[in-house]
Amino acid sequence: MNKKWKFSKYTDIRNAIFFEVIIGITANTVLLLFHIFTFLCKHRPKPLDMAISQLALIHLVLLVTMAVIATDIFGFEDWWNDLLCKSVIYVNRLMRALSICTTCLLSVLQAITLSNRNSCLATLKHKSAHHYPCCLVLFWVFNLLLNGRYLISIGATPNETSQSLMFVTESCSQWPISYLFRYIFLSLVNIQDISFIVLMAFSGGYMVRLLCRHKRQFQHLHSTSLSPKASPEEKATQTILLLMGFFIIMYLLDCVTFSSLGVLWKDDPIHHCVLMLVGNAYATICPFVLMSTEKRMIKCLTFRCEI
Template identity: 75%
Template sequence: MSKKERTFSRFLDVRSTVFFEITIGITANTVLLLFHILTFLLKQRPKPLDLTITQLSLIHLVMLVTMGFIATDTFESQRWENVLTCKLVIYMQRLMRALSICTTCLLSVLQAITLSPRNSCLAKFKQKLSHHYPCCLGFLWVFNMLLNGRFLVSIGATPNVTSQSLVFVTESCSQWPINYLFRYIFFSLGNVQDISFIGLMTLSSGYMVSLLWRHKRQFQHLHSISLSPKASPEEKATRTILLLMGFFMLMYILDCVTFSSRSILWNNDPIHLCVHMFVGNAYATICPFVLLSTEK
């Protein structure tokens, strides 16, 4: 087998893996979303943590569906017929990606507040959560919709003629350059948002780890270590969210590395494009399995 044939075979394998990952992620997020919708129908008043998990599953579901359209257009060369499809698909994918970071951070912060003892500074937020939480969710949605609105303007159909100023997003869609000032403003706001939410994730995760460690030491002081009691539901939920935070941080770093390497070193090689898509969808695919493992 020649080098070109081996490369093509490897590309087909990686491409199939990307589509398989998207299919599994869509199925798992649909199950998680339906599970919580059923829970809301049986409960009179859902908790903020339940609302966050429901929103996260919906966000990941839409993100993977739009990524399926993008992957099909990129690898199957099925060109979209109109510009509106380009704008909506790319806009929704970028919007859901931004909201995934925000909602994951909210999940970590909410669990830290829930786990905090009564004498802590976070205890005062427990009673205010049910009243102000819907407003917080609405603000995040509106802010990210406005922040990512630039894609509705800058995304268009790929022309037949080549241009150095275009950034190819898929086979059918390209991003046109926008004004330098607006590009700088949107870039700065996006980076500040990502850094802020990742910083909050790190702080809340560190706070939860310290609370669990302190609780374990106190329990070992009061009881024999050999008893090894079962963890409480709060501890199980906290460990699940900490596992999600660690996995998210790992995938976020890998996503940044693969994106930078693809644009600088790999010259948009199709195999490395598949790898970048696989890494970018990994968190949205694994997240529902981790959350479903702790649901009753």
């Protein structure tokens, strides 16, 4: 494949991608700094806050690496070498894998927090603070090893052309790997993604069930004409349900876009730009969803902190 991708003429799409990345980086930075400030004011941060701050950090790094990749795809820089190609692509794919892990962990933690005393999940309420770091280390170690293939298969595009090369960016290419190794890698990735999607669906269904039961109990005790205000816990649950639903939709849309456009517009620059826009949508919208119901952020901006 000797084709060099020329994206410079697609000005509108290029500007949309950079605008999306800049907005996402700014929002995730604000969310991360807010939680860092909160941690400094609290001696024992909650596991839910730790998961949100980690998600903001993951998306921040993801969008920064995406910005670096975009500068090369659109031909703004020409200083890439083999080490830079390996590290940037590896970190980008690692952050994408950790994004689904952390989103799933966030939904499970909220389901545990919302569970009543008679539930089987109630026993995990006090243990979640201890189990969270273990899960976090496990996710990192597994995905560090799983995405290690990019350190082997990704490299700077050589001057000599080759039909076996697959261009990743303007300066980076992916070398062919054995069928067995590729099959094992794709199987592990798919198993992980499907497992987390199913777990998110179960935890989301469990939270919806608890919220509906709480609403029925309130209407039974009080007049149905009253419109009770949702508790902070319920608002957090609704936010995480919205976030989880948006993630699943964007994940499925990303899969459909990748499979359909990959067949219809193979090696078309617009195809790759659409994939970039869809792939970065969750990381960009996520902090706004989390900040929309975060009243503590107003206190943080006014230099007040609850201890």
